[in-house]
Amino acid sequence: MGILRLAHVDVRTPDLDLSAAYYTEVMGLQQVQRTDDCVYLKCWDEEDHHSLRMRYNPRTGMDSFTFRVEEEDDLHELEKKVEAYGCPTSRVSRGEAVGQGESLRFEVPSGQIMELVWDIEKTGNMLGKTNPSPVPPPDLPGIAPPRMDHMLVNAEEVAESAAFFIDVLGMRMTEQVLDGNGHQLGVWLAGNTRSPHDIAIVNGPNGALHHWAYWLDDWDHIRKAADTLAFNGVQIDQGPTRHGVTRGNTIYFFDPLGIRNEVFTGGYWVDPDTEILTWTEDNFGKGLFYYENVISQRFLRMHT
Ligand code: M3P
Ligand code: FE
Numbered sequence: 001m002g003i004l005r006l007a008h009v010d011v012r013t014p015d016l017d018l019s020a021a022y023y024t025e026v027m028g029l030q031q032v033q034r035t036d037d038c039v040y041l042k043c044w045d046e047e048d049h050h051s052l053r054m055r056y057n058p059r060t061g062m063d064s065f066t067f068r069v070e071e072e073d074d075l076h077e078l079e080k081k082v083e084a085y086g087c088p089t090s091r092v093s094r095g096e097a098v099g100q101g102e103s104l105r106f107e108v109p110s111g112q113i114m115e116l117v118w119d120i121e122k123t124g125n126m127l128g129k130t131n132p133s134p135v136p137p138p139d140l141p142g143i144a145p146p147r148m149d150h151m152l153v154n155a156e157e158v159a160e161s162a163a164f165f166i167d168v169l170g171m172r173m174t175e176q177v178l179d180g181n182g183h184q185l186g187v188w189l190a191g192n193t194r195s196p197h198d199i200a201i202v203n204g205p206n207g208a209l210h211h212w213a214y215w216l217d218d219w220d221h222i223r224k225a226a227d228t229l230a231f232n233g234v235q236i237d238q239g240p241t242r243h244g245v246t247r248g249n250t251i252y253f254f255d256p257l258g259i260r261n262e263v264f265t266g267g268y269w270v271d272p273d274t275e276i277l278t279w280t281e282d283n284f285g286k287g288l289f290y291y292e293n294v295i296s297q298r299f300l301r302m303h304t
């Protein structure tokens with residue numbers, strides 16, 4: 001019951017052609033649909049219609065992010081809970097959005113627009129369902145991650161925002177960073193997946209998107225991703241390295257319009273009874289980047 005996983009991120013770009021070229025050629029996503037002002041993209045192992053929508057707009061930014069709920073009834077249950085918390089909700093009806101049916105929209109306490117959906121158009125992955133190949137075609141361009149993994153949004157009041165995702169939406173906290181007074185500077189939250197986070201919230205301006213991340217299957221793919229990025233002249237933000245928080249291996253970089261992307265692997269499994277891990281502010285450097293032990297100002301202050 002409740003929140004299952006991240007479904008798609010919807011962002012704006014002032015140069016749709018440049019963005020589409022980067023996400024297909026360098027990131028190595030599949031373009032699944034193009035309309036006058038939107039491009040829809042997905043990874044080779046994703047079953048849903050798309051995981052990224054890019055919409056033309058003079059200003060780069062995030063329109064919304066969408067999570068899938070496990071059961072159809074969850075939408076109704078969560079609508080009541082979100083309303084009871086004091087966030088007005090609206091329904092986006094079938095036919096208003098490409099690749100999905102009815103959804104629920106609201107603004108989370110930190111100002112981003114969130115959407116919940118159950119009815120998603122399942123167009124299937126690249127491998128098929130009969131005698132599927134375990135790997136995609138070897139000639140896919142770019143990094144070609146199998147799937148989107150998680151995202152990170154900023155919040156001025158991390159604790160308030162975290163409480164909304166935990167108490168109202170029913171997500172589980174796996175890790176947190178506390179300042180010297182015990183206030184949350186960052187939280188990592190899981191839906192009904194076994195990964196340490198489907199979304200994280202870190203202190204920063206309300207409404208901001210920090211990054212979204214694609215999954216890669218192992219550390220060697222992170223190294224290859226770094227080669228692909230460097231070869232294509234993409235600006236790398238940090239890494240390849242390892243997070244202390246989540247234990248994941250990572251590299252951060254910027255798309256051509258300055259949106260931060262991450263590729264991520266590793267981490268650990270979480271079950272509903274896994275205990276929360278806590279980082280103290282004096283160890284935040286290691287929590288962020290375990291080898292470097294740095295709190296990069298670019299990393300903390302640059303957002304979309
Ligand atoms: C991750 C992650 C920040 C921490 C980021 C951590 C922005 O992206 O995947 O665990 O402080
Ligand atoms: Fe991340």
